[in-house]
Amino acid sequence: MIDVALEHVTKRFGHVTAVERLSLEVRRGEFLTLLGPSGCGKTTTLNMVAGFLDPDEGAIVLRGRPVTFLPPYERDTGMVFQNYALFPHMTVYENVAFGLRMRRVRDADVRRRVHQALDQVHLAGLGDRYPRQLSGGQQQRVALARAIVTEPAVLLLDEPLSNLDLKLREAMRLELKALQHRLGLTTVYVTHDQSEALVMSDRVVVMHRGRVEQVGSPLDIYERPATPFVADFIGTMNTLPVAPVSAVGEDGFHVVTSGGARLRLPGLARDGARLLVAIRPEKCRLSRERPAADNAIPATVADVVYLGTTLRYQVTLQGGDSLLVDDLNVPSALLARGEAVWAVLPPEHCLLLDAPK
Amino acid sequence: MTRDRRTGAETVMGPRAIRFWKRDLPRWGFLALVGAIYAYMFLPILVVVLTSLNPTPYLRLPPQGLSLRWYAAALTPDWLDPFRVSLVIAVASAALATLLALPAAFALVRHRFPGRDVVAALLLSPLSLPAIVTGVAILQFLSLAGMRGLLGFNSLLLGHIVLTVPYAIRTIAISLHGFDRSIEQAAMNLGATPWRTFRHITLPIIKPGLFAGMVFAFIVSFNNVPISLFLVRPGMITLPIRILNYLEYRFDPSLAAVNMLSLAVILVVVTVAERTAGFTRFVYSR
Numbered sequence: 001m002i003d004v005a006l007e008h009v010t011k012r013f014g015h016v017t018a019v020e021r022l023s024l025e026v027r028r029g030e031f032l033t034l035l036g037p038s039g040c041g042k043t044t045t046l047n048m049v050a051g052f053l054d055p056d057e058g059a060i061v062l063r064g065r066p067v068t069f070l071p072p073y074e075r076d077t078g079m080v081f082q083n084y085a086l087f088p089h090m091t092v093y094e095n096v097a098f099g100l101r102m103r104r105v106r107d108a109d110v111r112r113r114v115h116q117a118l119d120q121v122h123l124a125g126l127g128d129r130y131p132r133q134l135s136g137g138q139q140q141r142v143a144l145a146r147a148i149v150t151e152p153a154v155l156l157l158d159e160p161l162s163n164l165d166l167k168l169r170e171a172m173r174l175e176l177k178a179l180q181h182r183l184g185l186t187t188v189y190v191t192h193d194q195s196e197a198l199v200m201s202d203r204v205v206v207m208h209r210g211r212v213e214q215v216g217s218p219l220d221i222y223e224r225p226a227t228p229f230v231a232d233f234i235g236t237m238n239t240l241p242v243a244p245v246s247a248v249g250e251d252g253f254h255v256v257t258s259g260g261a262r263l264r265l266p267g268l269a270r271d272g273a274r275l276l277v278a279i280r281p282e283k284c285r286l287s288r289e290r291p292a293a294d295n296a297i298p299a300t301v302a303d304v305v306y307l308g309t310t311l312r313y314q315v316t317l318q319g320g321d322s323l324l325v326d327d328l329n330v331p332s333a334l335l336a337r338g339e340a341v342w343a344v345l346p347p348e349h350c351l352l353l354d355a356p357k
Numbered sequence: 358m359t360r361d362r363r364t365g366a367e368t369v370m371g372p373r374a375i376r377f378w379k380r381d382l383p384r385w386g387f388l389a390l391v392g393a394i395y396a397y398m399f400l401p402i403l404v405v406v407l408t409s410l411n412p413t414p415y416l417r418l419p420p421q422g423l424s425l426r427w428y429a430a431a432l433t434p435d436w437l438d439p440f441r442v443s444l445v446i447a448v449a450s451a452a453l454a455t456l457l458a459l460p461a462a463f464a465l466v467r468h469r470f471p472g473r474d475v476v477a478a479l480l481l482s483p484l485s486l487p488a489i490v491t492g493v494a495i496l497q498f499l500s501l502a503g504m505r506g507l508l509g510f511n512s513l514l515l516g517h518i519v520l521t522v523p524y525a526i527r528t529i530a531i532s533l534h535g536f537d538r539s540i541e542q543a544a545m546n547l548g549a550t551p552w553r554t555f556r557h558i559t560l561p562i563i564k565p566g567l568f569a570g571m572v573f574a575f576i577v578s579f580n581n582v583p584i585s586l587f588l589v590r591p592g593m594i595t596l597p598i599r600i601l602n603y604l605e606y607r608f609d610p611s612l613a614a615v616n617m618l619s620l621a622v623i624l625v626v627v628t629v630a631e632r633t634a635g636f637t638r639f640v641y642s643r
Contacts, residue, residue, distance in 0.1 A: 052542055072545040085543040089561045098557075099547035150547065 001028040002061075003186040004049060004154050009058035011044050011210075018044040020210040021058070026154065029184040031177065035197040036207035037233070042190045045207075046156050049188065051075045063153045073102070078147030079156040083163065084139045086131040092118070092142050093127035099150040117149040120179060137168050144176070148185065155180070157189045161196065173199050194234050198222065206230050228353050231278045238284070238323050239276045241355060252347065259319010261297040264347050274355035281326040283349035286313060286341045295350070299323065299343040301335050315343055402620075409613035416610075430611035431618060439599035440615075442510070443579055444622065446595060450517035451525075451574035455567060457518070458525030465526070466533040484523040488583035491519060496587040509593035516588050517578040524577055525570035532566025568634035575626055579619070 004026040011019040019041040026032045034042035047053040049060060051072035060068045067075045078099075087095050096117055100110045118124050121141035131139055140160060147155055160176075161169045177200045180187050191197055197204050198218040206213040206221060206229075214226040225231035228239060242255035242263065253265045255275065263277060290296065299315040302322070306329075313325045313335065323343055335341060370378070408416045412424035430436075464470070465477050483491055495516050499505055507515070540562070544554040560567075585595045594602075596619060600612060630636050 050542075050546055052545075072542070073548050073550055077546060079543065079546045081539045081543060083537065083539060085537065085539040087540060087544070087558060087562075098544065098549070102548035102553065146543075146547070 002026065003028050003030075003063055004188065005059075005061040006045070006049070007059045007061070009045070009048060009055045009060065011041070011048060011053060011055050017210050019048070019055075022210075022212060024205065024212075024215075026186055026188060028186050031180055031187045031189065031200060031202045033189045033191060033197040033201040033204045034207055035191060035194060035204050035233075036213075037192055039209075040207040041210040042192075042207050043158060046079075046158055046188060046190050049154070050077050050079050050156055076150075076153040077156050078150055078152035078154070080140075080143045080147045080158065080160045082159045084131075084143040084160075086139055086142055086146075088131055090130075091127060092123065092129050092131070092134070095131070095142055096127075096146045096149050099146065103150065113149055114145075117145040120148070120183070121145045136164055137172065140164065140172065144179075148179075148183065153186065155185045155187045157187065159191055159193075162191075162193070169196075176200065198234075206233065208233075224351065225278070225353075228276055228278070228356050231351070231353060236281055236324060237278050238281060239278050239353070240317075240321050240323070242275050242277050244275065253352075255352075257297075257317070257319060257321055259297075259317055259321050261318055263295050263345060263350065265350050265352055266347050267352070276353045276355050277345070278351040278353050279345050279349055281312065281324040282310075283346065284323065284325040285344040285346070286315065286325050286327065286335060287344065288335075288339070288341060290342055291344055293344050294347055295345040296342045297345070299341050301337050301339045301341060304335070304337060315341065317343060405613045405616050408610045409617050411610060414609050427610040427614040428617075430609075431614035436596075436599065436611075436615055439594050439596045440618070442513075442593060443596040443619075446510070446513050446517055447575045447579040449514055450521050450578045451571045453514075454518050454521040454574045455525045455529075455571045458522050458529055458570060459567070461522075462526050462529035462533055466530050480526055481523045483520055484527075488520065488581065489586075492516065492584040492587040495519070495584070508588060509590040512588040513585060513593070513595065516584045517581065520581060520584055521574035521577050524573040525567075528566045528570035528573065529563060532563040536562065564634045565636045568630045569636040572627060572630045572636060576623055579623065 002025050004024070006022055006024040009019060009022045010017065022041070022045060024032075024045075034045060036042050044053060048055050049062075051067070051070060051074075054069060058068075059066055062075060062077070087098065090098070093114055096114045097110050100113060105113070114127070115124070118127060121144050123138065123141050123145065126134070126138065131142065134142065140163075143160070157176075161172050164172060173196060179185075189197075189200065201218055203215060204218055204221050205215050208229050214221055214230045216224075216226075221230055221234055225234060225237070231237040231239065240257050242257050245254040245256055245262070251264060253267060254262060255265060255277065256262050257277075265277070285291075285293075286299075286301075298318045301313055302316045303314040305312040305314070307326075309329060310326045311329050311334070313327065315323050315325060317323055323345075325343065404416070407418075407420060409427050410423055410425070411417070411420050412422045412426065461480055465473065465480075495512065499507055499512060536559075541554050541558055544558045545551070549557065580597060581595070582597045582601060585598050586601075589595060589598055596615070600615065603612065
């Protein structure tokens with residue numbers, strides 16, 4: 001069951017293409033996140049679904065109904081705005097009741113549904129307050145209650161947690177996700193915060209310059225980024241420029257780094273002169289003795305950064321490439337700056353990407 | 358550290374001295390300054406109050422007694438008729454000016470259109486032109502257009518609307534400038550049509566600005582001399598013009614009583630506006 005479908009949607013502002021031929025389907029009950037840096041087109045996309053912007057090309061379908069050029073008030077979406085956009089002259093109760101009143105719901109039903117929605121966001125008893133009498137976290141819950149009380153086809157969230165402080169933000173992530181799951185709300189969530197996206201989403205759409213870079217589960221986009229942009233944007237990633245070796249071995253595909261080190265990669269040979277090997281810092285290892293493993297490269301420890309749970313080493317590989325390696329913060333693991341070591345890049349964790357043009 | 362006057366030795370200020378110089382003197386000094394400013398503003402009004410209640414034609418201090426004879430003189434048709442004209446003109450022009458200013462302010466604040474700056478300058482020009490020029494211009498226009506018949510109530514109303522529209526535009530525009538448009542988007546997202554969004558969301562939020570504009574318009578109209586001067590006709594004159602005419606021939610405390618009555622009217626208007634829209638919050642930006 002598809003609740004939201006975007007078909008080849010394009011939006012231009014003057015000469016700038018904000019969203020280019022975007023196609024997307026959101027399944028019923030799914031939590032889908034549009035993730036990307038500012039200016040990537042994620043908020044523009046959300047505004048087109050809500051009806052605040054008209055696409056220049058393409059179609060938008062909500063629960064099977066084409067809504068591409070319908071005004072916002074004839075679509076069935078519930079939006080939570082970044083600044084909450086509560087009605088300052090109305091109480092919490094009136095704010096939440098507004099959408100029901102616009103739909104001419106009977107008074108008795110309004111009362112029941114508003115109280116139910118306030119219960120769901122843990123605001124029972126605060127109905128008589130005005131928004132200015134509430135904390136940021138409470139205002140955000142009101143905005144959420146107001147958006148879900150009408151039982152919209154899709155819940156749209158525009159960076160709703162970005163104005164909260166860190167502790168509250170982390171708590172709200174889990175609470176929001178739990179509420180969404182409990183009510184089975186089809187949700188499109190916009191954020192530039194990759195950890196938010198990883199924690200909350202069923203699927204993540206990584207956007208860059210108006211285009212989709214990759215669609216996948218949080219695990220997919222973290223473990224198997226499809227493009228250098230995704231690799232760089234999600235978490236921390238080492239990338240080493242490499243060139244293929246003409247003679248391909250039996251045991252996989254061999255490449256050579258610009259520093260001359262030879263690496264074995266799983267899988268088939270790839271064409272292309274400009275390739276990148278990508279590997280997460282936590283997937284690399286350092287050792288003082290020469291290891292028996294594949295893909296060991298002599299290196300020097302250039303810097304050690306203390307991160308609490310982990311230590312982050314910056315090492316300089318033979319030939320001058322730089323590599324980040326994360327290790328658990330245990331005393332026996334500690335290496336000193338300037339120490340000569342071997343860096344191991346296990347083949348199964350190495351990804352091969354095309355270098356950006 | 359200060360220097361002892363007799364011995365010339367350095368001494369440390371005692372706690373009492375510190376309290377006087379650092380706390381009490383600045384505090385009382387500031388209160389005295391505020392008091393002086395209030396006195397400057399309100400003493401003239403006090404003089405008018407005393408004059409209006411004084412039995413003799415000239416104010417003597419201390420007052421010679423208490424009398425309402427000047428109020429009796431003020432409550433005659435000679436004064437009440439122009440009073441009524443001023444009141445009706447002020448209420449009507451404030452209401453109509455606000456009604457006209459509302460769409461104008463929306464257009465000026467929310468839309469970019471060719472000639473916008475010219476339109477803005479034109480609509481606000483009565484603020485910068487000497488009112489007497491506007492008055493003469495309206496009179497000449499009516500004469501040239503062969504509409505001298507409009508002189509009196511109609512011309513007064515038209516002239517005062519021209520005069521007061523800029524005030525209403527200003528205050529409404531200010532409340533629209535600070536307006537968070539996402540609040541309107543939220544309303545439409547919840548199913549409100551543009552009209553219902555305006556009616557239930559936009560209008561209540563800009564209400565203080567609307568009322569502030571209306572109050573300013575009322576006061577400006579109620580006190581206006583230079584435009585009314587050219588647009589009145591016998592039997593249809595405003596209170597300020599009546600006062601001016603009266604002053605040409607004599608001066609007596611019935612003028613003070615008339616002033617007290619018009620002050621009362623303005624106080625009532627301001628109070629009502631404050632109660633319904635809390636417009637002082639707007640004027641002092643809360």
